[in-house]
Amino acid sequence: MTGSDLSGHFDNLVRFETELWTAVDQRLRIEHDLPLSRFEPMQIIDRLGSCRVFDIAEALAITVGGTSKLVDRIESSGHCRRQSNPADKRSSLIALTPDGIGLLQRAKSTFDDELARRLGSALTPEALDRFGATLATLREANRRLTLITKEKA
Structure with missing residues (x-):
């Protein structure tokens, strides 16, 4: 595969992810x-x-710092709570509140419906399975490369 083919695949993947998101x-x-x-x-x-x-x-x-800010926002909206971690006083344990659980259940139905519209209507179940397996393979290969790069640094 040539560099331009890989570049085109990268472009399609990133643009599709952005559009889907x-x-x-x-x-x-x-x-x-x-x-x-x-x-x-x-x-x-x-x-x-x-x-x-x-x-x-x-x-x-994503980063721990970015995640902490996301959790802060979810907590300030009343959808999760933090409790001290009895196993590690330096960290907190996070759990959804009853309001958070209810919101998530309602939103999950919408989420699933939109994914069905955007993915399920375009690909057969078999093609979706192959697509998912390909993405999983690529993510695993990327994780391995990232670990190797970190070890060399």
């Missing part, structure tokens, strides 16, 4: 007053149960 974000904001940037960490908190900022950051592949 914008569409899903807009719908969540309109229907639930919930930006996608808060929805995603709330999903992780819900999936993990009580968790740390570090756990959310790792799951989202």
Whole structure:
């Protein structure tokens, strides 16, 4: 594959991600007053149960500092709460509030519907499975390269 082919794939991937993010974000904001940037960490908190900022950051592949600010915003809106971590006094455990759980449940239906409109209507289930597997392979390869680069630094 030539460099220009890779560049074109990169462009399509990044532009599609931006367009998809914008569409899903807009719908969540309109229907639930919930930006996608808060929805995603709330999903992780819900999936993990009580968790740390570090756990959310790792799951989202973003910085701990950025994640902490997101959690601050979610907490100030009343959708999660922090409690001291009995296993590590330097960190807090984060859990969704009942209001946060209700909002997330309502928003998840909207999220799923928009993804079905944007992805499920364009690709067969088999093609979606292949696409998902390809993305997972690329993410894993990128993680390995990142680790190798960090080890050399």
